[in-house]
Amino acid sequence: MSAVQHEKCSRERIIAAARHLFATQGFHQTPMSELAQAAEVSVGQIYRLFTGKNAVIQAIVMEDATGKMAEMQTMNDSVKSCGMSIEEGFVELSRRALSKGDEALTFEIMAEAHRNTDVADTIADLCSGFRSMIRDLACVANPDLSDNDLEGAEELILAFMFGLGHRTLSRPRLSEDETARLTGRMILAAVRAL
Numbered sequence: 001m002s003a004v005q006h007e008k009c010s011r012e013r014i015i016a017a018a019r020h021l022f023a024t025q026g027f028h029q030t031p032m033s034e035l036a037q038a039a040e041v042s043v044g045q046i047y048r049l050f051t052g053k054n055a056v057i058q059a060i061v062m063e064d065a066t067g068k069m070a071e072m073q074t075m076n077d078s079v080k081s082c083g084m085s086i087e088e089g090f091v092e093l094s095r096r097a098l099s100k101g102d103e104a105l106t107f108e109i110m111a112e113a114h115r116n117t118d119v120a121d122t123i124a125d126l127c128s129g130f131r132s133m134i135r136d137l138a139c140v141a142n143p144d145l146s147d148n149d150l151e152g153a154e155e156l157i158l159a160f161m162f163g164l165g166h167r168t169l170s171r172p173r174l175s176e177d178e179t180a181r182l183t184g185r186m187i188l189a190a191v192r193a194l
Contacts, residue, residue: 010045010049013041014035014039017035018030021034021035022057027057062122065126065129068096075096080136087185087188090184091183091184092184094164094179094180094181094183097160097161097162097164097165103165109123130158131154131158138191149194153194157191160183164179
């Protein structure tokens with residue numbers, strides 16, 4: 001195995017171990033020595049690949065966001081090319097926000113973002129890409145939106161996405177499919193009403 005491949009494998013193991021440990025123990029309660037042991041690397045190897053735990057959490061955020069951005073771009077392209085209706089697009093957007101992830105890890109990352117400007121800046125930078133795609137969907141739904149209304153539509157849709165991602169804590173009574181269908185229709189109605 002080449003040095004580059006070895007580094008890549010080590011990086012992947014560190015991120016996978018960090019996902020588990022940060023979700024189950026918390027970011028600050030996970031010592032680097034335990035992360036190294038779980039990833040089967042040395043502490044020095046972690047520091048060769050990451051500047052610290054902040055960089056590990058930023059790598060997790062980037063990895064997750066990259067996949068979600070690609071999925072969202074495919075969906076946006078489908079809406080723009082009329083392969084999917086705007087309502088179907090908002091339903092799909094809602095469904096993706098509902099998809100099971102690791103909520104504990106997400107909460108840990110969000111909490112760290114409130115304490116740590118580096119993590120917050122990473123999330124904010126990624127949200128700008130999501131905002132652009134959300135803006136595109138809002139323009140398809142209502143081409144007459146003013147700039148201010150578009151800003152409001154972005155905030156509304158982002159709030160839905162963040163909220164749907166954490167709905168299990170509220171012990172929901174609707175299925176995910178029904179929630180996605182109703183939410184997509186409600187987002188569309190709200191954007192068209194602006």
